[in-house]
Amino acid sequence: HDRAHKSGTAGRLTLTVQMMQNPQILAALQERLDGLVGSPSGYMESLPKVVKRRVNALKNLQVKCAHIEAKFYEEVHELERKYAALYQPLFDKRSDIVKAAYEPTDEECEWKADDEEELTEEMKEKAKVEEEKKDEEKEDPKGIPEFWLTVFKNVDLLSDMLQEHDEPILKHLQDIKVKFSDQGQPMSFSLEFYFEPNEFFTNTLLTKTYKMRSEPDESDPFSFDGPEIMGCTGCTIDWTKGKNVTLKTIKKKQKHKGRGTVRTVTKTVPNDSFFNFFTPPEVPESGELDEDSEAVLAADFEIGHFIRERIVPRAVLYFTGEAIEDDDDDVSMEGEEEGEEENDPDYDPKVGGRMPTVDLM
Ligand SMILES: *[C@@H]1O[C@H](CO)[C@@H](O)[C@H](O)[C@H]1NC(C)=O
Numbered sequence: 299h300d301r302a303h304k305s306g307t308a309g310r311l312t313l314t315v316q317m318m319q320n321p322q323i324l325a326a327l328q329e330r331l332d333g334l335v336g337s338p339s340g341y342m343e344s345l346p347k348v349v350k351r352r353v354n355a356l357k358n359l360q361v362k363c364a365h366i367e368a369k370f371y372e373e374v375h376e377l378e379r380k381y382a383a384l385y386q387p388l389f390d391k392r393s394d395i396v397k398a399a400y401e402p403t404d405e406e407c408e409w410k411a412d413d414e415e416e417l418t419e420e421m422k423e424k425a426k427v428e429e430e431k432k433d434e435e436k437e438d439p440k441g442i443p444e445f446w447l448t449v450f451k452n453v454d455l456l457s458d459m460l461q462e463h464d465e466p467i468l469k470h471l472q473d474i475k476v477k478f479s480d481q482g483q484p485m486s487f488s489l490e491f492y493f494e495p496n497e498f499f500t501n502t503l504l505t506k507t508y509k510m511r512s513e514p515d516e517s518d519p520f521s522f523d524g525p526e527i528m529g530c531t532g533c534t535i536d537w538t539k540g541k542n543v544t545l546k547t548i549k550k551k552q553k554h555k556g557r558g559t560v561r562t563v564t565k566t567v568p569n570d571s572f573f574n575f576f577t578p579p580e581v582p583e584s585g586e587l588d589e590d591s592e593a594v595l596a597a598d599f600e601i602g603h604f605i606r607e608r609i610v611p612r613a614v615l616y617f618t619g620e621a622i623e624d625d626d627d628d629v630s631m632e633g634e635e636e637g638e639e640e641n642d643p644d645y646d647p648k649v650g651g652r653m654p655t656v657d658l659m
């Protein structure tokens with residue numbers, strides 16, 4: 299549909315040039331032009347029948363290309379699965395260091411900062427003294443405290459969901475893993491959130507699974523542009539009594555109509571919380587959703603994709619803030635076509651079905 303639009307534009311452009319050169323036919327052309335403006339198919343309709351027929355053949359070829367492309371993305375998924383297994387030992391070690399299950403050696407901790415050589419000896423000495431002072435003040439931290447909470451706070455997309463009452467809970471988050479669906483299974487990925495035992499809920503693992511589809515839509519095959527997220531499922535959180543932050547109780551004064559007496563009733567209503575992430579709206583078979591659910595899901599798919607694609611692979615850079623700048627650039631390029639392919643050659647998770655499109659990168 300985009301392409302048809304562009305050819306329409308090119309056609310109008312040629313006409314415009316002719317008009318400028320020959321003012322006498324301007325009126326006649328203008329009339330024709332008016333007919334074309336706003337109807338991208340106008341140019342197509344102006345073509346001879348035999349040509350139109352051949353264009354249809356090209357379109358059929360294009361549909362076949364979309365199906366091959368879908369296969370390509372299935373293989374990409376397979377490759378990702380294969381490489382995920384290679385990354386995993388490193389992510390496990392990261393997790394062990396974060397949660398103090400493993401103390402890295404001096405050699406493993408050696409890291410030369412880019413700007414270090416520019417520091418004078420004197421400045422280095424001063425920095426060292428300050429570091430030591432800082433260490434003395436804090437009493438023996440374990441691992442890297444609040445690692446994932448800090449990551450969450452540093453990423454706008456996530457910090458927007460974060461409520462103050464979520465923070466003490468997320469301090470207990472020890473790892474996030476991505477699991478890809480097995481070969482031969484319907485395409486999906488799961489985010490696994492691992493928690494240390496805590497006072498808020500009894501789960502040690504919270505999961506969120508995103509169903510994907512790598513298949514051109516029958517009714518709109520040309521929009522195919524890689525796998526789409528079609529829907530997601532969360533999990534039940536077993537909150538301990540009184541700790542369910544996704545609920546709040548409100549007190550309401552109620553006046554008895556007849557007697558005029560006032561009594562206070564308490565009601566529980568949903569509360570904003572990051573943990574609502576684990577109870578997303580369901581996408582019904584029909585694909586029809588109300589506006590609210592649609593907005594929630596569009597944001598949710600974006601977040602799920604972002605955690606998978608950016609946060610989990612490079613968590614430390616979000617902890618330090620080094621990765622943040624790049625992503626601001628990405629956001630500013632939203633909607634610009636050049637940025638997309640460059641930054642994210644594999645997945646362009648659009649929200650499937652009738653829901654709004656999310657262009658991420
Ligand atoms: C509900 O949300 C408010 C503000 O977001 C927060 O102060 C409050 O603690 C939450 N309620 C519960 C029960 O967690």
Ligand SMILES: *[C@@H]1O[C@H](CO)[C@@H](O)[C@H](O)[C@H]1NC(C)=O
Nearest residue numbers: 535536537542544545568569
């Ligand atoms: C916590 O609150 C949610 C609503 O946000 C509710 O669906 C769920 O049943 C509650 N869980 C517990 C254990 O109270």
